[in-house]
Amino acid sequence: MSQLGFLQIGKGFRVDLVMHKENRFKVWNNFKLKYPNINLNGKCILVKGTPTTYRDDTDHEELTRQESYFHYLFGVKEPDFYGAIDLSNGNSYLFAPKLPPAFAVWMGEIKNNQYWKDHYKVEDCFYVEDIEKTLKSLNCDTVCVISGVNTDSGLAHQGAPFEGISNFKVDKDLLFPVIQNARVVKSDKELDVMRYVAAESAKAHSEIMRIVKPGMSEFQLESHFRHLIYCNSGCRNVSYTCICGSGPNGAILHYGHAGAPNDKLIKEGEMLMFDMGGEYHCYGADISRSFPVSGRFTEEQREVYSSVLASQQAVMDAMKAGVSWPDMHRLANRVICEQLKKYNFLKGDIEDMMANYVGALFMPHGLGHLLGLDTHDVGGYPEGTSRSTEPGLKSLRYGGLLEKNMVITVEPGIYFIRAVLEPAFLNPQVNIFLNEEKIRKFLDFGGIRIEDDVIVLENGIENMSRGCPRSIEDIEALMNS
Amino acid sequence: MSQLGFLQIGKGFRVDLVMHKENRFKVWNNFKLKYPNINLNGKCILVKGTPTTYRDDTDHEELTRQESYFHYLFGVKEPDFYGAIDLSNGNSYLFAPKLPPAFAVWMGEIKNNQYWKDHYKVEDCFYVEDIEKTLKSLNCDTVCVISGVNTDSGLAHQGAPFEGISNFKVDKDLLFPVIQNARVVKSDKELDVMRYVAAESAKAHSEIMRIVKPGMSEFQLESHFRHLIYCNSGCRNVSYTCICGSGPNGAILHYGHAGAPNDKLIKEGEMLMFDMGGEYHCYGADISRSFPVSGRFTEEQREVYSSVLASQQAVMDAMKAGVSWPDMHRLANRVICEQLKKYNFLKGDIEDMMANYVGALFMPHGLGHLLGLDTHDVGGYPEGTSRSTEPGLKSLRYGGLLEKNMVITVEPGIYFIRAVLEPAFLNPQVNIFLNEEKIRKFLDFGGIRIEDDVIVLENGIENMSRGCPRSIEDIEALMNS
Ligand SMILES: [Mn+2]
Ligand SMILES: [Mn+2]
Structure with a gap:
């Protein structure tokens, strides 16, 4: 009590x-x-x-x-x-x-x-x-x-x-x-609560990496996460319904709802995309990790994963007070295009891709959102501001400059979504950039998102969810320990 | 899927x-x-x-x-x-x-x-x-x-x-x-779903008996139950907020809500009163078990527990199609009065106690309720029927005769509730039955409820939650195994 x-x-x-x-x-x-x-x-x-x-x-x-x-x-x-x-x-x-x-x-x-x-x-x-x-x-x-x-x-x-x-x-x-x-800029006391819930949620994610194996149902990991974060950390609620996508389900951005209740069996060889966070005293965490159920990345998984990670790292390196968040979204997109070009998913000129929103075909959501008492915290577009109508950017939930002690998620992703890519293959404005043969091989791959919760500092960021590994080496080490 | x-x-x-x-x-x-x-x-x-x-x-x-x-x-x-x-x-x-x-x-x-x-x-x-x-x-x-x-x-x-x-x-x-x-009388297919969720919930209760120990917080058992019933049995929801009362909290009938969120530390020597049930395809279970955290009943715990068990068993023995549920409530009350008299909590004539609703001082709630898609399932008082205004009976949620293939809970209890007993000590109509000195020793005892989910049969009942032990011997055996 x-x-x-x-x-x-x-x-x-x-x-x-x-x-x-x-x-x-x-x-x-x-x-x-x-x-x-x-x-x-x-x-x-x-x-x-x-x-x-x-x-x-x-x-x-x-x-x-x-x-x-x-x-x-x-x-x-x-x-x-x-x-x-x-x-x-x-x-x-x-x-x-x-x-x-x-x-x-x-x-x-x-x-x-x-x-x-x-x-x-x-x-x-x-x-x-x-x-x-x-x-x-x-x-x-x-x-x-x-x-x-x-x-x-x-x-x-x-x-x-x-x-x-x-x-x-x-x-x-x-x-x-x-x-x-x-509510947009957090107080020191609020930041301490958010550090706690992010760190505990990151710990639970790490434990999930250790527990998961083929033959389990996705929902069993939801159950483990909810238990870990409540029993160990006192979070009676999660901050949003757990998203536990395996294989193709990793490409469904809000998987896990009542109509798609994390009820697939996890199969050997699949990638997992788990987006879960605890809530303590109503302050939430929102963390995503993607990893192979086998504990070892294949060459294909490595290509996509390292592309998302490079994108996230570029953003994290560039973030600090005063930086424009829409600019960070564009940066994330640019790195994704560069990486996908490097691995032969895309071809052509990067500037042309940017002008044609090719990045949004693989990352249809925004780079990240304010986080606090609500998962998509308030204040993203205060009076006098308005949302972009550009693909991808229109889904960005904060349109301003970063300020010190804001809490925001950094969550780039690459997804292979049939409902997006099949029309793109037929669209002459973008299909010239697509290596259709290679992309088609990934249509059942699912998706990868890496999401961390960070505090904006004067000269950089504090990553509150750093407790859960992000690099391929660290994830493999944890899963095989 | x-x-x-x-x-x-x-x-x-x-x-x-x-x-x-x-x-x-x-x-x-x-x-x-x-x-x-x-x-x-x-x-x-x-x-x-x-x-x-x-x-x-x-x-x-x-x-x-x-x-x-x-x-x-x-x-x-x-x-x-x-x-x-x-x-x-x-x-x-x-x-x-x-x-x-x-x-x-x-x-x-x-x-x-x-x-x-x-x-x-x-x-x-x-x-x-x-x-x-x-x-x-x-x-x-x-x-x-x-x-x-x-x-x-x-x-x-x-x-x-x-x-x-x-x-x-x-x-x-x-x-x-x-x-x-x-919805009142269940079909064979509905009964099969309810058998499943009751059996799985009973299994999870048994596991809780094995897990609990002094020094844990009450909510940690809520967390374990929710995890067991989801991870093992596919119940994403519990059918109602878990009630995990230790010590005095066992006497708070709907403990566990946001204002009293199962957050007490469990102490050596306390009784536990856990009321929890899973929900599968919207059909719920509703099971309560009471047991000493030590795994061994003390003499005092034994007196109260065996009184509730005797009451529950008497009702279960008498139940069958055609029997009046209010009569069962009265039977439960009568046995509680008899038992409490046997153990010197009460004194005087049983008929006089019944006439003065002395039983309701210890069991202020109804004996049990219809169970199905809602925990307090619909149809308790269809048109043309009405609730009793008598103490205890007025809280009974079903006022009719038992019918074959109804599902109903049998949940007598004895609670030591200050808010009920302190006024009773001062009330000349009932205090003549109370052995105040003995009862006062139990004011921090909490309460005991034993609740099972049964199907009404032509000539008796099927106890769907029988998988979790109820007798003192079986509980002690399980907790010490
Ligand atoms: Mn997010
Ligand atoms: Mn009940």
Whole structure:
């Protein structure tokens, strides 16, 4: 059980919940900086936590996973809370659900508002039913809520509806750009949590390399990963559904969903493409490793793997604060084209390939994305920016410059996807670059992705997932140890 | 990967999807039997499957778990489907989402409607966008949808909204009682799936008994269980959040939720109360075992444990088709009172205890519930029936007579819950039965529940979870082997 003021699962990382007090201060401060001419008296921020939810019409209670913005500000793991920040003075308040006495029989000890106040380090805690009364007593007349569209999903945030909201002015414009932006660059405390979850996830990936063998089903490695990351590291959730592709399935970018549930048998000689990450205190890791089930790369596997690795390494070597992320995407693409030319998958001039987006035929996704409380973390395209419409680049989830203490994934890949390549063979604009005979031999190869989670530094990066080997030599050594 | 017409995960049970064709026939047939005077021409059933869902406003896609009624009728594991049954002739149709070609890059091969038709054994498959057109071509003018309140949750079913529904009459009365009732008694094929998931879950419980030791965190056993049931048995989901209570936490009936996430250290000398079950093809198991972490029952643990076991055994011995479930609940209570009197927790006359609901002070929940596609399966209180308001009995989730091939849990328990017992010590109506001094010694003991999943037979029961030991001797033997 966690100590008052801390979150710790088993022997996992001990999170000082003052981290969220700092986050609240950052949002309050950034709010003032962004709107220096706005009068903050009478204004407060109100955010709503995840409610208790049930599956369909049943009483099957879903395991609560806190909504990310609410978690960012308050770090509360329990459902049915609200939180407020008085913008006039930065004071924070929580609103807890008032639970009936019978709750104790089914769900355990009912904690009082003093406990929540002390544990989550807010100025005070009241009941949800008293939100209106409390805000009025703070002289609040305007409630600023989160209202805007997530640039990865296109979905709108639900705001913070509460009983009595109609007795306030509701501002839907001011808060969203501030809180979205606050999450993009991580604090030192956030980075420590992310270092932990990335390192533990990398460790679990390494263990998977040792465990896997032909004849296992893909899902058995998903099961092992989930177990390793929970039992050893305290991550009850993975940050996204595990992708455990063997052979051709390695070329299905989001394999593993309910319609393709990692249920293939792994066969001798196949490549594996495993994309899995744990989540701790809602902060996620997102790591991919590709390796041969045999533990020894064949010549063909070596060609493709070393091409992706060269691409990833070129990007990692070039990354630092101030660098453009779309430029890094183009760099990754260029190295992939160069490598594929070197190994006779491609022919012709590299500049011509770049102009014709030949790289996107093999890597149809973006180079990487912001990572944090969401796997595709918010803030990729803040107001005033827009996505490229170019192939590949249009799938890039962050379109700006790298900043110090951003966390971002670096995940180039090469995939042999029939649905992409068959039309390309027929397309005169790109088929002139394709060595069709060689590529056809790889149509059942699958794909390779190497994905690491890095912190952007002033003059380079810190690779938080370096604990899991990437080089051919290190992978072979680990798998045969 | 599953063969056409079957569902099989790894080496797990091979489900013949004709099971759902039988379910559809049963619903059609029961519909005709219940409404012999209704003209079925122009009427069809329409049900909606689970849509693709995202966490809050993010692009974090939730792993689809099919809505239970839809699953019952069609067995489809993919999201975004609809299904129909033409009531005039019993023909069945699926409606699949029309996926954009880019889907293949991210999610894998797009299956065509012929595949769905063959795999899920329906008469034909069309696109969701063609529901209106298709139903019109079947001469359907009235759409019967599921509309009613789940008696366990009190929540209403969402029906089957679709584009063009306003061009049909929508009947919300006819279908619900028929389909709810159809799920109560299981078919032979359903029973086979349930035997599998109960047996595998029992096996995993046995393994947990071998693994656990003092110094582990409760959640590590949750992790082991989830891993065992997935890796060995193909159950990607558990049927409900694992309850892994040690010591006092054993008395929190629904321990393990986000606010109490199985995060206590297990200490020498404690009792454990683990309630966990796997889910396979959406059919669940629900098994509880209680045992001392030391592997040897102390005298105190023996008293409470043997009392619960005697209660469970008395019920199991009395159960058969035709028996009243509330009577079984009362029997369980009576044996608990007798046992607690024998061990000096209680004093006085058993009939007086029964009249004053003394048993409910130690077992505040119901004896057991229907089990199937939902852990608390539907049909507990069909129209015309109502719940008792008596303590304990009011929490009983099934109020009728046992029928052959019902699946129900038998789960008596004895818990020492401060929130229940402290008021009872002060209540003159019941404190005369309580040996307060002895009971007080057990206030940190926690609780004991023994829960098995049984099929009701003509002349008894089949205990599907018998693979995990229940007797003190068998548990001690297993834990020390
Ligand atoms: Mn990623
Ligand atoms: Mn149960």
